[in-house]
Amino acid sequence: MAALPSVVIVLPSLKISGGVKEAIRLGRELADAGVSVHVLAMWRSPQPVDNIALNVVALSNWQTRARIAALHLPILFARFRRHRRSIDAGRESDHTHYVFTHFATLPLALAVPRDRRWFFVQGLEWMIYHPGLIRYILRWIILAFYRRGRLLTANNYLTSQIRRLDITVEAEAPIWADPAFRSTQDLCRDIDAVMVLRKGDHKRLDLYHALIDEARRQAPEITLAVITPETEVAQVVRDRVAHCWLRPDVDTMRTVYARSRCFVMLSEHEGFGLPPLEAMGSGCVPFCRDSGGVCAYMVDTLGELVFPLDWPVGRIVERLRAVLADPQAWATYSAAARRIFDEGLERSRSRADRLVGSLASPARTEHST
Template identity: 25%
Template sequence: MSRTSEPAVTVLLPVYNGSRLLAEQIESVLSQTGVAVRLHIWDDASTDGSLDVCRVYEARDSRVTLHASAENAGLVKTVGLLAQTVQTPYFAMCDQDDIWDRDKLEVSIGALESRGAVLAYSDVRTVDEHGKVVDTSYWQSRRLRPLPRAGAPILSIYRNPVLGHTIVARREVAMHLGETPEGVRYYESWILSAAHSLGTSCAVERPLGSYRIHGHNLVGPAPSTTMARISRLLRTLPARQADRFHALDTMARYFPEVSDVTRTLGTSLPARIQAARSLYGLLTTTSTGQMTRLQRVRESAMTALSLSSDMKVGREKTVDVCFVLPGWALTPVGGYRVVYEYASLLAERGHSVAIVHLRMSHLRRRTPREIGMRAAYRAFRHRRPTWFDLSPRVSVVNEFTPDVGALPRARTLVATSVATAPIVAARVREQRVHGLYLIQGLEDFTVPLEEVEGSWRLPLERFVVSRWLLDELQGRGLDATLIENGVDRRVFRPDPARSSGTGVLAMVSDQAWKRTDLVVDAFTRLSRNRPDLPLRTFGVCERPNGLPPGVEHVREPSRAALADLYRASRVYLCASDKEGFGLPALEAMSSGCAVVTTDNGGVPGFAGEAVLVVPAGDADELYHGVETLLDDPELWDRYRGRGLVRAEQLDTARSCDLLEASMIDAWRPSER
């Protein structure tokens, strides 16, 4: 493509005392491919030599235009001044200390055109001040999701995935900004509001640059511990609330319905309650996407509050079924996902459903972390999982103390672990209701085997997720019903545009029995013998030590991102010593991967001849299993085909049918 036919874009770069890292950012802007770049810099009365750096580039490159203020005006006002200089069809925001990928603007403008949007934004990787990668995805590290494409972007003032320097938009947005808002520290809500009042936004769900985290960022690094998160929340709460109020005021310019909310904001408690009610109502009507998401928030919050209120005064509201989990899970956990899926399905079928997260605090020492967790459970008593889209009809209660009295009155109570089984059994005896025990693994890694077996013998109806678990119980003279886990084939499906991916994928974990060491060993050999083979890992843990430099690690991927990882891979590798079920392997099969697994009980149990099985703990056999599938296209195609057939047979809804039938059968005698 000739330079004259490339789309023209003006990059807006506000600068204030950024001389140390400024040159690297400017170079990455001027090196953009597929677009005709103009760089407009505005120095906001810097005192550290930044202006001199900018003058050098203006003299060297005709694409650079420099402006300067005599007095410091602040970031947002400087952005407003820069926006007035845009004459090209597109403009892009830029920070002074980051690094752009060479195709950032080309990809973003392509997204604008293909999706008919007026503003695009993207994920970024985070790096330290020396450029070393800290997280491969800013969104994943902060558990963020793209915003609804239309309507007042109110969600952005609570969980904002839009970093200002990722914004690429049409010129009409710059022209629609108007007067600079007062009191606003961040310009994202300003530009987003203007854009959404003109059309829609779109997200590019891949990193298009490196966001440099250091001590001078407006948005700093995410705290690494629970105590640090709580401490920062309390310390920054007043300023964050002020930022939100200012952002709402800014949105009111473009969305008249928001002004109804801002008028009710005040210092008195009644005024804040009224504002909150108005805000919830607005969030559920501004757009179809927001209505779906926030109607769930509204309904579940009201249900949970009603439930907790009844419990406080002793007038317990009876629900059809209550699942009891051992504490909340801040990151994706396979066993929790299974419970959440059953809860959502039962709720959508018309049953009233509650989930209680009981932290097993009696098993833990009284440490500063536990004191912090107690405070967190009290502050977020109805906190819902952020990584799973739980049905709005499911109420959630989080209890720090594992007490029988913490459970609501329910027609069926479901234990989900060796820790919660005794508590559920005691409540079942007390209330004389139906009790189930969903057994998802041999939990001898948390308690002695004798205690696990003791929980199995409690007077609860037993369900197991794997055939090997069924054998374990039957070998002890215990009956159980097999309900194998299913897969959501709407998410985990093959890519119709290509027959297969090209790389190898594996899940890694800090848990020793997941055998990350075997994954590292196999990937080290593969990277040495097949240097062009894409190798990827994912998990909730940090990048494991020892992984070859060329291996991509994705931390806490969303379900959609995980499905993309499966589809991009030819072989999935499961290295665990033992698995209750092995849901990721099933997801990989459903997405079109051939699977190599150790003989860990769970995966061979549900997959049978649909996977290539090697001895557990054998690094050589695991590596050779992967090599065999990569070298033999016919064998690979055979395992892939078997995997797709088996995955189609495993359906969560069918498993839920068995669970529901057991509950209904147990309820009938009391209703005659």
């Protein structure tokens, strides 16, 4: 019987974020399938993910700072090579695969043979910048790495986008919301619309502020709530909405979604966009700009609630108001949200087993060391 491959997941840090959490969750699923999984974190985060339940090695105790990150890379590269030798010791190195998760981790991939160098694509990272030179350069660098490794994508939307660039995708590990977000609670839905606010140009905090102002002016009867991991954001919006939660746990978020009739997401680009899907597990109806990844789960009837990027916030508020005023329409959307959530949850249960098969198979394209 062939030995199972071992996997090393390389993260920029253990910062609380969707991309990091999903990489760790995939690692746990692989571990449950019998794979030996290690996690390497390049930098320290002041707010790390906890209860990882995997072997974690910190390559440094430096805190993440974008401005000086490049200065750290030579030392991090040397430490990574040393840890790689340690991890590979005692086993056939061909059975150890390295999964690089974010742009910041890509330089370390140069220390790994191409046939065992995987990139977990959870988004088109260059899209977080405005069109211009920075986006162009970042796109060129990322795609150069992708063409020299093996690609694992997080959903069919990302697979299609990468294949359009004539780059091979070897496997999909479809992201889906944590089963813990599934709720059948029949709570009083005293929140009309909930939003998750994060920093980042592509997250469009400016649009959320505009929507909050527009809703207060145009539809003061709408009860708004905000969830955010950012202390500064909470301080700004707390007095402008009915409810504000700072870094709530999963149980609290599930309860908030069960109390909410709709979820609004205004991002410019998302490789997936988990928060609306997590809310759907409680029958909360998503309203999203067409940021890309949301189309992986806002299908069938819910596709009517994916809005063009050029819609002004006033028009989104009007559409939200119309659905809230129509109990039958809201109930139809809510039932669809629960159904889509449950169906995707069932499909995602076997993704670790499928990925183990891909890791054990030869690369689809010719690679050299």
